Amino acid sequence: MQPSEFNQLLGNIDLYLLDQILKNRFTTDMKILDAGCGEGRNAIYFLNSGYQIFGIDQEELAIQYLRFVAKSLNPNYDSHRFQVGQLEEIPFHAGAFDAVICSAVLHFAKSESSFWEMIHEMDRVLKPGGILWFRMTTGFGGILEQSEDLGAGRFLLPDESERFVLQQKHLDRLLDMGYDYLEAPKTVLVIGQREMGVFVLEKSIRPILEERNNF
Numbered sequence: 001m002q003p004s005e006f007n008q009l010l011g012n013i014d015l016y017l018l019d020q021i022l023k024n025r026f027t028t029d030m031k032i033l034d035a036g037c038g039e040g041r042n043a044i045y046f047l048n049s050g051y052q053i054f055g056i057d058q059e060e061l062a063i064q065y066l067r068f069v070a071k072s073l074n075p076n077y078d079s080h081r082f083q084v085g086q087l088e089e090i091p092f093h094a095g096a097f098d099a100v101i102c103s104a105v106l107h108f109a110k111s112e113s114s115f116w117e118m119i120h121e122m123d124r125v126l127k128p129g130g131i132l133w134f135r136m137t138t139g140f141g142g143i144l145e146q147s148e149d150l151g152a153g154r155f156l157l158p159d160e161s162e163r164f165v166l167q168q169k170h171l172d173r174l175l176d177m178g179y180d181y182l183e184a185p186k187t188v189l190v191i192g193q194r195e196m197g198v199f200v201l202e203k204s205i206r207p208i209l210e211e212r213n214n215f
Helices: 003-010 015-022 044-048 060-073 112-125 168-176 206-213
Strands: 031-035 052-057 082-084 097-103 126-137 148-151 154-156 162-164 179-181 186-190 194-203
Touching (some): 003 044, 015 126, 031 112, 044 060, 060 082, 097 112, 112 126
Parallel strands (some): 031 052, 031 097, 052 082, 097 126
Antiparallel strands (some): 126 194, 148 154, 186 194
């Protein structure tokens, strides 16, 4: 297969998401939300391969473009699965999705409270037993020692970008919310610039089981 054919099938998919696809993490019977989908970088493969992919993004033009792409690839596809909206207020009902993916979006949170609003909204629309996959800027490899603390969880990184940085305390709180790692967390340090982490978690079904046992 030529590179152009790969691109036609995969789009510009996040390689770390492709890794999960190759591990059969997702199936076509799952409803998947791309939280912060943009113009569909990570949606093309799912659209091409018969998955039930949904998306949300704050940019109306990006959603319009993705709706056009979806219809171009499959004229029968319900393009209104892609909605304009904020991650702090996702326009889908509770427990709607079997998986939520979020690539390079959460580090644009303006504060700790904004970050947790997005996390809690993704948690709300994710079914118990569902998969949460996200990739964002992290602070585990000594990068914070080279960065300026701007407050509210945000840092000025050596690459001169301002980002909300995920730290161990945030992961600990996620686990306290009832998430378990499906894989050990991974980070990649771009030396002297920034660090990016990939996280694959499962939402626990234990609270539901405990509730049922009370009847």
